[in-house]
Amino acid sequence: xxxxxxxxxxxxxxxxxxxxxxxxxxxxxxxxxxxxxxxxxxxxxxxxxxxxxxxxxxxxxxxxxxxxxxxxxxxxxxxxxxxxxxxxxxxxxxxxxxxxxxxxxxxxxxxxxxxxxxxxxxxxxxxxxxxxxxxxxxxxxxxxxxxxxxxxxxxxxxxxxxxxxxxxxxxxxxxxxxxxxxxxxxxxxxxxxxxxxxxxxxxxxxxxxxxxxxxxxxxxxxxxxxxxxxx
Amino acid sequence: xxxxxxxxxxxxxxxxxxxxxxxxxxxxxxxxxxxxxxxxxxxxxxxxxxxxxxxxxxxxxxxxxxxxxxxxxxxxxxxxxxxxxxxxxxxxxxxxxxxxxxxxxxxxxxxxxxxxxxxxxxxxxxxxxxxxxxxxxxxxxxxxxxxxxxxxxxxxxxxxxxxxxxxxxxxxxxxxxxxxxxxxxxxxxxxxxxxxxxxxxxxxxxxxxxxxxxxxxxxxxxxxxxxxxxxxxxxxxxxxxxxxxxxxxxxxxxxxxxxxxxxxxxxxxxxxxxxxxxxxxxxxxxxxxxxxxxxxxxxxxxxxxxxxxxxxxxxxxxxxxxxxxxxxxxxxxxxxxxxxxxxxxxxxxxxxxxxxxxxxxxxxxxxxxxxxxxxxxxxxxxxxxxxxxxxxxxxxxxxxxxxxxxxxxxxxxxxxxxxxxxxxxxxxxxxxxxxxxxxxxxxxxxxxxxxxxxxxxxxxxxxxxxxxxxxxxxxxxxxxxxxxxxxxxxxxxxxxxxxxxxxxxxxxxxxxxxxxx
Numbered sequence: 001x002x003x004x005x006x007x008x009x010x011x012x013x014x015x016x017x018x019x020x021x022x023x024x025x026x027x028x029x030x031x032x033x034x035x036x037x038x039x040x041x042x043x044x045x046x047x048x049x050x051x052x053x054x055x056x057x058x059x060x061x062x063x064x065x066x067x068x069x070x071x072x073x074x075x076x077x078x079x080x081x082x083x084x085x086x087x088x089x090x091x092x093x094x095x096x097x098x099x100x101x102x103x104x105x106x107x108x109x110x111x112x113x114x115x116x117x118x119x120x121x122x123x124x125x126x127x128x129x130x131x132x133x134x135x136x137x138x139x140x141x142x143x144x145x146x147x148x149x150x151x152x153x154x155x156x157x158x159x160x161x162x163x164x165x166x167x168x169x170x171x172x173x174x175x176x177x178x179x180x181x182x183x184x185x186x187x188x189x190x191x192x193x194x195x196x197x198x199x200x201x202x203x204x205x206x207x208x209x210x211x212x213x214x215x216x217x218x219x220x221x222x223x224x225x226x227x228x229x230x231x
Numbered sequence: 232x233x234x235x236x237x238x239x240x241x242x243x244x245x246x247x248x249x250x251x252x253x254x255x256x257x258x259x260x261x262x263x264x265x266x267x268x269x270x271x272x273x274x275x276x277x278x279x280x281x282x283x284x285x286x287x288x289x290x291x292x293x294x295x296x297x298x299x300x301x302x303x304x305x306x307x308x309x310x311x312x313x314x315x316x317x318x319x320x321x322x323x324x325x326x327x328x329x330x331x332x333x334x335x336x337x338x339x340x341x342x343x344x345x346x347x348x349x350x351x352x353x354x355x356x357x358x359x360x361x362x363x364x365x366x367x368x369x370x371x372x373x374x375x376x377x378x379x380x381x382x383x384x385x386x387x388x389x390x391x392x393x394x395x396x397x398x399x400x401x402x403x404x405x406x407x408x409x410x411x412x413x414x415x416x417x418x419x420x421x422x423x424x425x426x427x428x429x430x431x432x433x434x435x436x437x438x439x440x441x442x443x444x445x446x447x448x449x450x451x452x453x454x455x456x457x458x459x460x461x462x463x464x465x466x467x468x469x470x471x472x473x474x475x476x477x478x479x480x481x482x483x484x485x486x487x488x489x490x491x492x493x494x495x496x497x498x499x500x501x502x503x504x505x506x507x508x509x510x511x512x513x514x515x516x517x518x519x520x521x522x523x524x525x526x527x528x529x530x531x532x533x534x535x536x537x538x539x540x541x542x543x544x545x546x547x548x549x550x551x552x553x554x555x556x557x558x559x560x561x562x563x564x565x566x567x568x569x570x571x572x573x574x575x576x577x578x579x580x581x582x583x584x585x586x587x588x589x590x591x592x593x594x595x596x597x598x599x600x601x602x603x604x605x606x607x608x609x610x611x612x613x614x615x616x617x618x619x620x621x622x623x624x625x626x627x628x629x630x631x632x633x634x635x636x637x638x639x640x641x642x643x644x645x646x647x648x649x650x651x652x653x654x655x656x657x658x659x660x661x662x663x664x665x666x667x668x669x670x671x672x673x674x675x676x677x678x679x680x681x682x683x684x685x686x687x688x689x690x691x692x693x694x695x696x697x698x699x700x701x702x703x704x705x706x707x708x709x710x711x712x713x714x715x716x717x718x719x720x721x722x723x724x725x726x727x728x729x730x731x732x733x734x735x736x737x738x739x740x741x742x743x744x745x746x747x748x
Contacts, residue, residue, distance in 0.1 A: 056653050081657075088655035099650035103669045113654035116664060165655060 007034045009168055009200050015054060015064035016075065017224075024050050025061065026224035032202060034168070035195055039211035040204045042221035048204035049096075051221075052171045055202070056093045057084050069168050088117075092162030096174040098154040100146035106157045107133065107142040110164045118165060125164075132160040136190065151178040155187070163194075170194065172203040176210045188214035276320035277312040280329050280338035281305075284417060288442065288497035289344040303497040304342040307361065307464075310489065311340070314480040327394040327416070327709060330355060333465050339473065341465040344438070346396050347519040351465055354712030356474040360461030360517055361481055361490065362499070363507040364436040366397050368453045369444070371425060375451035378432065384410040387431035390421035390696070394709040396460050397434045400523050413696045414706060419443065420606065424696075425450050427609055429616070436460065438499050459521040461507070485512060538716050541707045545717075548703035549724045555621060555699060556686045556728075562625035563685075564678070567632025574633065575640050576662070585633075592630035597691055600627055605695045620692035628685060635677045639670035679736035683729045700724055 010032035017025040025047050032038050040048040053059040055066055063075040068090040073079050079087070100109050110129035114120040120128075133139040136156040141149060149157065155175065162170055176184050184207070191201055191214055205211055211218050219229035281290040281304055290302040300321055312319040322338040329341040333355060340358075351357050368389075370378045378384065381404040389404070391397040393414035401412035413430055415421045421433040426449040433440070433450075440452045466474045484490040485508040494500040510517060519525060573585045592600070604626075605619040614622065643666050651661040690701030704721035708714045 058649050058652065084652075085655060085657075088653060091653075093650075093653040095646055095650060097646060099644075099646035101647060101650070101665055101669075103665075103672060112651075112664060113656065116660055117655035117657075161650075161654070 008032065009034045009069050010055070010202065011065075011067040012051070012055070013065045013067075015051070015061055015066065017050060017054065017059065017061040024224050025054070025064075027064070028221075028224070028226055030219065030226060030230055032169075032200055034200050035198055035216075037191055037195055037201045037214060037216045038203070039215035039218045040202065040221060041206070041208070041211055041218055042227075044206075046221040047224040048221055049173055052093065052173055052202065052204055055169075056091055056171055057087050058093075088167075089165065090167055091169045091171060092165065092167040094155070094158045094162050094170065094172040094175065096177055098146070098151075098158040100149075100154055100158055100161070102146050105143050105145055106138065106149065106153075109146070109157060110161045113161070113165050129160065129164060132163060133157065136160055152183045152186075155179070156190075159190070163199075168198075169200045169202065172201065174205060175203055176205055176207045184210055276318045277308070277315060277340070278320045278322050278338040279308040279311075280322040280324040280332055280341045281308075281343035282324060282326040282329065284326070288438065288499055290342075303493050303499065304344065306493045306496075307490075308340070308342050310484055310493070311464075311477055311480055314483075315476065326392075327705065330465060330709070330712065331714065333467055336467060339466065339470065340477070344436075344462050345465055347461040347463045347517075348396060348399075349519050349525045350710055350712040351463070352519060354468070356466040356468050356470050358464040358466070358474055359478045359481055359511055360463050360507060361485075362438075362462040362494065363459060363503045364438050364462065365459055365503070366400060366434055366457040366523075367437045367440050368455065368457060369422065369425060369433040369435070369440050369450050370431065370453065371428075371449065372451050374431070375453065378453065379455050381410065381434075381457065382408045384408060384432055386410065388413055388429070389432045389434055390415055390424060390430040391434045392416075392418045392421070392439075393702070393706060395435075396458065396520055396523065397436065398706070399710065400458055401434055403523075414693075414698065414702065415696055416694055422447060422450065423606070423609075427613060429613070456522065458523040460519070461517065482512060534711070534713075534716055537707075537711055538720065541703075541717070542720065545700065545703055545707065545720055545724060548698055548700040549728065551698065552686065552689050552700040553728055555617070555624070555689050555692065555697070556682070559621050559624035559628065559689070560682050560685050562621070563628035563632050566625060566629035567636055570629060570633035571636035571640060572662075574637050589630045589633060592627055593634075597623070597627045597688065598694060601692060601695055616692075616695045616697050620689075620695050620697045623695075624685065624689060624692065628681060631681060632678070635674045635681070636670060639673040640666060642673055643669050675736065675740060679732065682732055686725065686729055686732075 008031045010030075012028060012030040012032075015025050015028040017023075028047070028051060030051075040051065042048055050059055054061050055068070057073065057079060060078055061075040065075070066073045068087060071083065071086045071090055073083055073087060100106075101112065104112065107126060107129050110132060111122065111125040114125040114128070115122050130139055130142060133142055133156075136159060138153050138156045138160075141153050141157070144153075146154060146157075155178070159170070159172075175187060179187060188210065191203075194201060195216075203215075217229055220227050281300075283290050283292050283300060288302055289304045290300055293299045293301045305321075308319050308321075322332075324332045324337065324341075326343060329343060329345060330351065332338060333341045345351070347357060347360055368378065368381070368384075381389075381400070384404075385408055388411045389401055390413040391401055393416060398412065398414055401410070404410050405412050413421075418435060418439045421430065421435065422443045424430045425433050426447070434457060437452070444450070444452050464474075464477060466477075481490070490508075491500060491504070494504065507517070570585050570589065573581050574589075577585065601619070601623040604623045605614060605616065608614070647665055647669065648661055651665040652658075656664060689699055693699060693702035693705075700721060704717045707717040707720075711717060
């Protein structure tokens with residue numbers, strides 16, 4: 001792993017996005033190396049979440065380019081289905097409110113994409129899903145429905161779901177928003193473990209303490225611009 | 232006054248907030264009250280009930296003055312009123328409900344080509360007969376040479392008007408001659424369906440058959456008499472004295488030729504009538520129906536015996552109801568899903584077309600849709616009655632189902648869809664694996680509700696001659712002259728169908744409900 005640290009897995013180049021008269025991203029450029037835990041910080045409306053959504057292919061941007069592990073997405077037209085499919089093998093996302101599929105149990109949430117998007121045999125997918133849940137300490141909740149889970153449990157299931165398709169980059173939107181201090185520490189340890197595996201993490205947060213304790217780099221944004229930490 | 236009150240109310244409701252609306256209502260009700268008291272002081276009009284839909288020569292709206300009624304029953308009602316020194320007041324009641332309306336006092340007498348039957352003689356005060364008719368068969372011209380009696384119609388479909396002697400004769404003939412009886416709510420569509428080939432014969436009285444034959448071709452009224460019956464006026468059972476007065480009037484009109492003049496004017500006078508009058512005036516008893524054994528009719532037997540006899544046909548009708556509801560609902564769900572998916576995911580023109588369909592269906596009465604499907608489109612596509620009923624209910628309910636599914640689809644939070652997309656699922660997979668399964672759970676309760684509603688709405692298809700539970704109950708009640716037992720049985724059967732459905736729905740909802748472990 002140590003030899004890979006100089007590899008850039010995520011390259012954001014002059015990303016611009018406006019909605020009507022409002023500029024949301026005003027030319028954001030950012031390189032992220034493998035194994036980084038990068039914390040995007042800044043006031044509400046500064047564009048942190050929009051950047052995550054743009055990287056995940058959920059937000060169309062006007063110009064610029066996002067390259068993740070060799071897959072490039074350019075601004076202007078909507079990305080093709082093929083580009084999006086390739087992109088989504090490279091990047092996983094954990095939403096602020098987790099967005100677990102309400103009609104499926106925890107383990108079924110984790111199995112859905114491997115089975116239906118990657119053609120993994122259901123029995124194999126389930127075995128791997130249970131392993132992931134065990135890694136994150138929630139295997140005893142495998143058969144629970146999302147509404148039966150606590151906030152911390154739901155977050156761990158959501159991380160397991162995103163990692164089930166093994167993406168090199170994991171995006172997390174406000175991961176500490178619903179956690180008490182003890183759970184925040186546990187999350188920090190979990191992220192450190194993921195980093196040890198060679199994954200790259202990009203997270204948006206308001207939480208200065210969490211960022212300074214666990215992030216390897218802090219990038220500050222304001223009004224759609226990176227104001228510090230770009231390199 | 233009756234025009235002024237709704238007008239005033241409507242103006243008040245449209246124009247003004249609560250205070251003036253309230254004062255308008257109180258003013259209107261005060262004037263309504265004074266109208267009622269003024270009315271009670273005037274000589275009371277003779278209220279007579281009839282069904283203008285039955286048409287000429289009985290009762291129909293005057294083609295030249297549609298707000299006036301003409302027909303021989305109208306003139307006989309006037310004859311009665313003159314003899315009593317009263318004016319006439321017409322009460323519009325559906326043909327099959329006249330008996331019940333008279334019994335509960337909605338009108339003083341019923342006059343609308345009403346047949347003398349054992350059931351009516353038991354349940355109501357019945358006047359002496361004033362007209363003799365013959366039940367005759369009508370067939371398509373090509374069949375006229377080889378059909379002479381009901382026995383020649385084995386395996387054939389024979390239509391008539393519901394709640395008549397003719398229908399009872401056909402029900403008996405189902406057993407004896409193996410034909411299939413079909414009950415219509417009016418006396419026009421049996422003949423149109425005869426010429427369209429949907430039925431093979433029509434049994435109705437000669438007055439109706441000849442009237443229809445004068446305005447449309449393609450069928451022959453056979454000369455053979457199947458049975459003989461009479462028209463009478465009906466009154467509530469406690470109205471015996473008024474009935475006796477009316478009988479005196481009828482006797483006088485038979486003797487002095489007034490009745491003959493009325494019937495001649497309406498082209499229904501024939502040689503049978505003088506013979507009937509001679510018997511009536513000689514005081515001879517006239518049996519309700521001649522040539523058809525009425526000893527086993529429902530009115531002549533105990534109610535429990537009647538129940539025992541009718542229960543199998545009610546159960547058969549329940550099977551039709553449940554089969555029709557299940558098939559229609561299945562089809563409605565399939566079409567509804569397609570419409571909802573098209574409205575949420577389709578291109579703009581598809582969305583507009585589907586929205587137009589939904590609004591058209593929701594904005595027009597289902598009865599109209601059924602009529603258009605069955606009769607309106609008959610020239611282009613001749614659907615069998617059951618198929619038209621199934622399709623009509625399905626197309627109607629599909630509009631409502633699609634709205635349930637559309638709103639359920641749109642109720643799924645966008646986060647669920649985005650989470651599915653970031654996992655690499657295709658748009659189709661997002662729909663089938665995440666959005667639709669969650670929407671289905673939301674739609675389940677309103678869907679169950681609609682299914683129960685469908686069970687009951689399926690009774691509407693009786694207008695297309697489909698004999699389902701409500702129609703069968705109505706026939707039972709007409710023959711029996713009472714709604715108590717048929718109504719109770721019918722309600723019990725509907726509940727027996729809807730309660731398990733509700734229980735099943737509750738079970739499904741429980742299965743998916745989130746319960747703490």
